[in-house]
Amino acid sequence: MKKIYFLLFTLLVASFSFGQDLIVNGTFESWDDANNPTGWTKAENVDQESSETHGGDYSVKHTADGTKDLSQTISGITPGNTYTLSMWYKVESGDGTDARIWSKWSTDGTVDHDTDADVLQGVGETGYFDNNGNVWTEYSVVLTAPAGVNEFYFEVRSYGSAVVYWDDFSFVQQVVTTPSISILSPSNNSSFAPGTTSVDVEFSTVNLSGSESITVTVNGTPNVNATSPFTVPTADGETYEVTVDLIDGGTTIDSDMITFSVGSLNQVANITELRAGTLGETFELTGEAIITYIVTEGTRNQKYIQDGGAGILIDDSAGLLSTPFNNGDGITGLKGQLTEFAGTLQFVPSQNVASASSTGNTVTPIVVSVSDLLNNGEDYESRLITINSATFADAGTFADNTNYNVSNGGETTICRVAFGDEDLIGTAIPTTAVSITGLGGQFNDDYQIFPRYTTDIAAPLSVTDFNANTFSLYPNPTNTGSVSISSTNSEAISVQVFDILGKQVKNQTLTNNTLNVANLKSGVYIVKITQNNASTTKKLVIK
Numbered sequence: 001m002k003k004i005y006f007l008l009f010t011l012l013v014a015s016f017s018f019g020q021d022l023i024v025n026g027t028f029e030s031w032d033d034a035n036n037p038t039g040w041t042k043a044e045n046v047d048q049e050s051s052e053t054h055g056g057d058y059s060v061k062h063t064a065d066g067t068k069d070l071s072q073t074i075s076g077i078t079p080g081n082t083y084t085l086s087m088w089y090k091v092e093s094g095d096g097t098d099a100r101i102w103s104k105w106s107t108d109g110t111v112d113h114d115t116d117a118d119v120l121q122g123v124g125e126t127g128y129f130d131n132n133g134n135v136w137t138e139y140s141v142v143l144t145a146p147a148g149v150n151e152f153y154f155e156v157r158s159y160g161s162a163v164v165y166w167d168d169f170s171f172v173q174q175v176v177t178t179p180s181i182s183i184l185s186p187s188n189n190s191s192f193a194p195g196t197t198s199v200d201v202e203f204s205t206v207n208l209s210g211s212e213s214i215t216v217t218v219n220g221t222p223n224v225n226a227t228s229p230f231t232v233p234t235a236d237g238e239t240y241e242v243t244v245d246l247i248d249g250g251t252t253i254d255s256d257m258i259t260f261s262v263g264s265l266n267q268v269a270n271i272t273e274l275r276a277g278t279l280g281e282t283f284e285l286t287g288e289a290i291i292t293y294i295v296t297e298g299t300r301n302q303k304y305i306q307d308g309g310a311g312i313l314i315d316d317s318a319g320l321l322s323t324p325f326n327n328g329d330g331i332t333g334l335k336g337q338l339t340e341f342a343g344t345l346q347f348v349p350s351q352n353v354a355s356a357s358s359t360g361n362t363v364t365p366i367v368v369s370v371s372d373l374l375n376n377g378e379d380y381e382s383r384l385i386t387i388n389s390a391t392f393a394d395a396g397t398f399a400d401n402t403n404y405n406v407s408n409g410g411e412t413t414i415c416r417v418a419f420g421d422e423d424l425i426g427t428a429i430p431t432t433a434v435s436i437t438g439l440g441g442q443f444n445d446d447y448q449i450f451p452r453y454t455t456d457i458a459a460p461l462s463v464t465d466f467n468a469n470t471f472s473l474y475p476n477p478t479n480t481g482s483v484s485i486s487s488t489n490s491e492a493i494s495v496q497v498f499d500i501l502g503k504q505v506k507n508q509t510l511t512n513n514t515l516n517v518a519n520l521k522s523g524v525y526i527v528k529i530t531q532n533n534a535s536t537t538k539k540l541v542i543k
Contacts, residue, residue, distance in 0.1 A: 022074045022083075026169035028058045037070075042155070044069040052165050054088040054136045059167035062158040071155035074171050077105070079147045080182055080204065082174040085154065086140040090165040091132070101156050105149040136167075142174070147184055179207045180254045181214065181246040184228075188258040194236045194265035194282040195335050195350045200229035203244045203256065212253070217243045237264035265335065270500055271310040272524075275345055275378075277338050282350060285334040288501045290361045291327055292384050293439060293452055297421040304382050304439050305331060305347075306363065308500030309524050309539070311382035311440070315339070315346040322352050330358035330501065343442040344381060363502050364528055365437050366537050367461070370411040373440065377447030380440035387449060388435045389460045390415075395431060398424050403448075406436060414448040416441065423454045435461050461535070471529045477541035481518035485510060487531050496528040497540070517542055 024039030028048075036043040037060060045068040049061035062068035077083075085103075145152070152171070158164045184202045186192075192199060201216065216226040219241055223230070232240055239261040246254040266283045268274045274283055287307060295302040301316035303325070314321065314334075325331070336349040365384040373380055373387065392415070393405040400420030405412050415436055417424060435458050438451035451457060471493075472486050485493055495515055497506035500523060506515075515527075517540075525540045 021170045021172050022076060023072060023169050023171045026087075026171075027056050028060050028167060029056050031058070040070060040072050041153075042069050042071040046070055049165060052090065054090075054165075054167035056167075059165050062162075062164040062166070065161050066159075068158040068164075069155055070157075070166060071102075071153065072169075073106075074152045074154075075150065077145050077150050077152050078173075079145050079149055079184075080206075082142060082144045083152070084140060084142050084170070084172050084174055086138060086172075087156070087169045088136050088138050088167045089156075090134065090136045092134055092163040092165075101154060103143075103152065103154040105146055106151045106153055136165075147187070177207060178254075179205065179209065179212060179246060179248070181205045181244055181256055183242070183244055183256045183258050186258065186260050188260075190258075190260040192234070192260065192262045193350060194263040196234055196236075196262050199232050199234055199240070199260060199262075201232055201242050201244070201258075202229045204228065205246060209248075212246055212248045215245045215247055217245070234262045236262055238262055270524075271305070271307050271312050274338065274347065275310055275312060279338055279340055282335070282337050283347075285347075286332070288330045288332045288357050289334065290363055290502045291325055291329050291331065292363050294325065294327055295419060297419055305334075306383045306502070308498055308502055308526050310379075311384075313344060313346050313382045314349065315341070316349050318349075320352055321349045323355060325356060326359070328359060328361045328363075329356035330361055332357035343444050358501075361502055364496075364498070364526075364537070366526075367535060370406070370408050370413045373413055373447050373449065374411060377440065377442055380447075381442055383440050384437065385440050385449060386435055386437045386461070387413075389433045390436050391433050392429050392431075394429055396429055397426050398429060400425050404429070406449075408433075414446055416443075416448045416450055418450045419452055422452055424451060424456065427454050427457075430457060433460050434458060471531070471536055471538070473527060473529070473538050473540060476538075477543050478517065479543040481516065483515050483517060483540065485513050485515055485527075485529060487529075491531050494530040496530075498526045498528070500524050 025037055028037050030038040031048050032038050035048055036046070045062065045064045045066070047061040047063050049059045050057060052061070053059040060070060062070070156166060181203055184204055186199060186201070213224065214226045216223045216230045218232055232242065234240065239259065241257065241259050243255055243257040245252045263282060266277060266281055267286050268277065268283050270287045271285065271289060274285055277283055289305040289307050291303055291305050292311070293304040299317065301319050301321065303314040303316070305312060305314060331353055333353055334347065334349065335351050336347050339346045339348050363384050365386040366380065367386045367388060368380060370387060370390070373385070387406065387408060390406045390408045393407070398417050400417060402417050404415045404417070406415045436449055436451055437456040437458070438449040441448040441450045474484055476483065485495065487493060493510045493513065495506065495508055495510055496504055499505050505520060505525070520542055522542050525542065526537055527540045528535060528537045
């Protein structure tokens with residue numbers, strides 16, 4: 001049985017008249033010197049036929065073994081308009097012959113029928129028909145152009161050794177004479193990013209007499225005498241059903257409806273919670289974070305921020321965080337998406353923050369060993385850290401975008417010079433042990449430190465031992481109102497306590513190794529302990 005496959009498109013039942021035929025040489029009366037019908041995008045394995053025609057002097061005959069194609073791209077399509085595609089065909093008897101039609105609405109006519117064209121299927125409950133007794137038969141289908149298109153591509157194809165005749169193709173716009181209304185945007189079931197505060201609903205009308213009015217109903221609330229675009233105020237996590245009604249004399253004569261939604265925003269109190277979030281989701285950082293470094297090189301508008309527990313890199317290639325900020329400024333209410341690049345967690349803003357929530361903050365670098373960085377790199381990523389008594393394996397001068405091996409305590413990590421517009425570039429690489437202050441970084445499996453300025457490479461700190469055994473702090477966590485701090489000698493201990501926002505909340509010298517924390521609220525704090533010019537920092541949890 002010979003079969004032709006078609007897909008019936010939406011049929012618009014209304015009052016129509018018919019406009020100009022948009023197909024070029026649909027009657028096949030014009031042929032070029034290569035014996036191909038003129039105006040057709042592709043004519044493969046076709047012959048000019050004069051003895052079997054539906055009308056006129058010629059038709060197209062699909063011949064030969066294998067695949068036979070005949071296609072045309074039709075320009076001048078108007079979204080929302082309705083068109084009638086019609087053609088006549090005649091299928092001769094043969095074994096295993098198939099013929100079918102592909103089609104695709106497009107914007108540039110570049111359609112590959114094997115990958116992205118739709119198969120038109122139709123006629124009859126089975127969707128197939130046979131050779132109809134080897135007589136000329138008409139196929140016709142009504143198509144409505146979707147939004148955003150300006151071309152229509154279609155292709156008829158035959159297979160095997162069958163012979164199929166084609167003639168009198170037409171593609172005619174139906175001119176609607178009844179008033180109608182349709183929503184152009186957003187498309188149905190659209191989803192908008194969290195933080196979207198409004199959505200414009202655009203709609204169009206045709207064939208109005210002038211007496212009609214439009215009512216837009218949003219989630220059951222009507223808005224009469226509406227015009228396009230109609231702005232719908234939105235909130236995170238909500239769904240909106242919008243109906244536009246075309247009304248004349250109190251009667252709805254046409255309507256269209258869509259549904260759209262706005263995604264939910266995950267709120268986190270601090271960067272530790274943010275870093276524990278799911279990649280790709282959108283968050284609001286409700287707590288304050290302090291800017292430790294603004295990258296002025298390049299176009300990604302990157303900023304390193306941290307609080308008392310963690311840090312993260314802001315990657316803002318779109319420049320949405322447009323308010324001028326300075327190092328040491330506090331930012332509260334950041335909104336954006338959690339992403340990752342080469343192992344480094346990043347926060348991509350979705351909207352601006354109007355102003356700094358505080359200014360002039362000072363963040364004390366966390367003193368770590370190379371071993372600490374290698375084994376606990378996630379704890380220090382995008383935070384200010386200092387590696388003390390580190391030696392460089394290389395000599396010469398510092399160059400931009402260059403990795404240098406640095407070592408202490410028998411371990412080696414990477415010191416990367418990444419900020420090419422700072423004064424570190426071109427200065428001499430130290431040949432003796434130094435302290436290196438910078439931002440904890442990661443590239444794939446390698447944890448690194450990124451110094452910023454010449455002053456970040458300095459003489460070793462007066463610290464004899466940065467191991468955790470130098471000082472101990474207990475109980476931790478505590479709910480007793482105090483903690484004990486012990487060291488390897490009996491000298492006085494100086495203690496500074498910083499809250500999760502990086503603000504100092506205590507600064508005192510201990511004589512009895514006991515720190516009173518009864519006046520501190522429950523939460524996470526950073527304790528900097530100094531004795532005889534030896535310092536370390538520890539995390540303290542108060543319950």
